[in-house]
Amino acid sequence: MTRTEYPWLLPSAMAGSPGTGPGGTGRAPGPGGRPRRTVRDWVVDTVLFLGASLLGLTALDTSTQLNEGSAIVLLDQLLGAAACCALWPRRRWPVQLVLALAVVSIVTPAAGGAYLVALFSVAVHRPFRPVALVGGVAVLSAALQPAVRPDPSLGYLGSVVTGLLLVLLMVGWGMLVRSSRQLVVVLRERAERAEEEAVLRAEQAQRLAREAIAREMHDVLAHRLTLLSVHAGALEFRPDAPPAEVARAAGVIRDSAHEALQDLRQIIGVLRAPGEGDSADRPQPTLATLDTLVAEGRAAGASVVLDNRIADPAAVPAATGRTVYRIAQEGLTNARKHAPGAEVTVVVRGGPGEGVTVLVDNPAPPGEVPAVPGSGQGLIGLTERATLAGGTLRHGRTGDGGFHVQAWLPWSA
Known part of the structure; x- marks a missing residue:
């Protein structure tokens, strides 16, 4: 599993660069260079759109029960529908959208659902500074909305407290999601780094083992092969040597060759898998x-x-x-x-x-x-x-x- 399989978890997405991360453009570009929506994006956007619409209808029903004018109710319906539809392109302009919806929600409670969804998206996909700016605007909007469109069932203070709680809930929830994703990225990077280091350590151990085997092979075989070379050279340059001396040199060559083969078998046995070697090692x-x-x-x-x-x-x-x-x-x-x-x-x-x-x-x-x-x-x-x-x-x-x-x-x- 690699990070390229989950582009919304890349560090660039966590850094809050525009168009990255969940709800960002961390996908293959579509026509016109725009990001192509994945199946996951369509499912998430549909659920958020339906949720925002449900909250908008609830607020619109409250506005109807207050016997407000039909023109105001119609305006609420239009602005609420437009706010919900604006959630679809929120991936390209999340901060601009939430600022616009903060203004719209002051005069239209039906846009409150879309506004909370957009606020949550900004907290998930943007770093602390833009989130703090948007949060300040949201607090101001929560204080102004009850003054423009009061709710007699709650009163001004109750409406402000409820609005602040909703703002804090959306911002806190979004930042928690962002932090958990950052933690996943860090843990995955650490795991990959640990795996790479383990591979390097294994390669280094293999290299050291090869060097040790090569050194041991040289130390063992050089002695035997030198005896072979010296006595073979003596036989070559002294073909008229006495038979006893020739026999002695041939015996040394034979014994040295036998010992060299035994040493070579022993060294090669080190390269075998456990259980394949000879139990009667010298x-x-x-x-x-x-x-x-x-x-x-x-x-x-x-x-x-x-x-x-x-x-x-x-x-x-x-x-x-x-x-x-x-x-x-x-x-x-x-x-x-x-x-x-x-x-x-x-x-x-x-x-x-x-x-x-x-x-x-x-x-x-x-x-x-x-x-x-x-x-x-x-x-x-x-x-x-x-x-x-x-x-x-x-x-x-x-x-x-x-x-x-x-x-x-x-x-x-």
Whole structure:
């Protein structure tokens, strides 16, 4: 449901611009540029016309009972009928019409019904200032009418009080209707805004989830695929290698490919709907599994030195340990790509309340290194991961041509 389905509830209609709102021109233009009446408009106008006519006939009957002259009664009939007919074009000139009917009702009580309907319409469709002006004129008209056409059954004071009550009733009722419509507009706009914000929040959550999955996929697969690339390259450039070395390299390629497929299945499982994933998901890496990562690197032929100064790695929070693992993994991967043969040192230290510090260093590679393409997205992803965990990460080349990665992660006491 949109606001265009209810043009009379648009803010422009509530602002009281001419020709808008219920009884305004918030409809498709008809011939000559005038607004086309809807079925609802015809029903409302017909009911108001009949109501005004009924009130006019009641006033006319009172005038007849007072034995006033036939000419005056005829004049009342004509002016009352004209006032009721004037209600049909009231949508175009509501303020002008009510001011004219205020004057006519002073001399013709039969126009009082049409006058009250027009007063109600102005209170519904116009802001406070025009309504206050029209209300002042209506109060003056209510005071003058009993003086010009007195009603002996009520007297002057009774007629004035009755007229003021009717004026206040019509104005108050119209303003109440206007306020309720404004409230509906505000509530609908708030609902639409809330719905749009919910959509934006959902899109942002999806974007963050995609970024997290992409970062995790890079961190996991880069390590495995680098092992594949290095050993496949060794087999390509050393076809005369001893069979034992070829078998070992082939075994590393096979194991790395298998592990890469397992990691890829696990990451893709995150994208599945609840209940579609494998219940036997592998556990996430932590600081306690850092030894296994180093052992894999050594088995692949890398020279890795691990200095883990944390006495109880299992006591480190799982999220912090996982981040430490990913930092060390990315450091080993980059060293294997850009400094093959160089010894990599991984230092982990810290404690509760002090935080966890991770250092990954490798010197300049011995000899010439073939160019290996790299986008730097891994280090960018690690920096984002450390920042999200509440820590920091710095990296860069050292003076001797090596590379240094240092990260600090919080560990609450």
